[in-house]
Amino acid sequence: MIVQGQTIPSVTLSQLTDDGMQTLTNSELFADKKVVLFAVPGAFTPTCSNAHLPEFITLADKIKAKGVDAIYCVSVNDAFVMKAWGASQNAQKIAMLADGDASFTKALGLDMNTAGFGGVRSKRYAMIVENSVVTGLFVEQEKEFVVSRAAAVLEKL
Known part of the structure; x- marks a missing residue:
């Protein structure tokens, strides 16, 4: 698993824009x-859509006021699903990025197999990345939603 101080692996992500x-x-x-x-386990899923x-x-706006240039939401879904999810949530301030084949998630070592739920998915986590280097990493324990919340990340900026 990627750790604080490491560089983000070189893998592409997709985004469907206008x-x-x-x-x-x-x-x-x-x-x-x-x-x-x-990152979330799946677009349109309960915790992801209702809270994360x-x-x-x-x-x-408070996150960006701390000197953050961009906020990215990543999920192992295709770009069409990520765009639709973002539109349904009015997420104009968040870049909705697709990791359709889980290559980014696997390269980070933050993948999990959810079997009947959807196969390979991302663990729930948040990270702060400065010039491609992870300066903060907050990975949730299974079935938890504490350290990757926006408020928790805001406190670390």
Whole structure:
């Protein structure tokens, strides 16, 4: 599993925007930026839709006021699902990024097999990334939702 002080592995993520499908590289996402990235097991799932994403939307301005250039939400879903989920949640201040084949999640070592729920998914976590280096990592224990909450991350900025 990735640890604080390590560089984000070089893997692309996708984002569907009004300009079409974008394939984003590490340098585009993380170089010369301070970023808060949080990951969820699945778009449209209960905790993710009722608490995790909404808290980041609510606190986005306070997070960015701490010198954060961007907030990314990542899930092992396709870019179409991530765009629809973001639209349904009014998540304009959050970049909804798709890790469709779980390559980013696996490269971080933060994948889990949920079997009947959906197969390979991401663990729930948040991280602070500065110029491609992880400066804060907050991985939830199974079935918990404490350390990756927006308010908890805001306290660490």
